[in-house]
Amino acid sequence: MCYFEQTRWNCGYWKWGNFRQQCNKEYRTGETCGLKLVYDTSYQPGQCKICDQITKKDRRVRKMCEDIQRWQREGNRRATIEKTQQDITDINVQISDLWRSHQEKQRSIA
Template sequence: MCYFDQQLWSCGWWKWGRFREQCPKEYRTGETCGLKLIYRTNTEGALCKNCDAIQKKQRRVAKMTEDIKRWRCEGNRRATIEKTEREIGELNHQIQKIWADHELRKNSISY
């Protein structure tokens, strides 16, 4: 039952911070017992790294979608459209993976 700081973002993402206090169960200097308890929670106003990455990828997908609409009106860009559609699929897959990792971490007790 050693105490650590915790950083908490508004989206629910969190991470352990610095070691703060040793519990009475651990007698060795500089060692921890392995059970982490929260000493203090520091809330962050900014986005977590995962939310930031998701937003960047979503903006890129939106731009690519607008480009595809424009290219379809212009014509003679079938290869470019197909390549961009594949990239959009890859980005959507990456967004889903990041979001799944985000939810797993947000709902886990120890990471």
């Protein structure tokens, strides 16, 4: 039950910070007992890194969709459209993985 700093963002994502205080269970200097308790929480405005990555990937997917619509109007770009659609699928998988890890961290014990 050693004490650590914690950082929390508006979206609910959090991470452990620096070691702050040793508990009574651990007698060795510089060692921790393995149980973490929050010493102090600092709230950060804005989005966490994962939310930033998701936002960037969403913008990229939107741009690709607009490109596909433009290419369909222009015609004669079938291979480019197919490749871009595959890229969109791949990016959507990455986005869902990021969301899953973000939600797991939100649900875990802080």
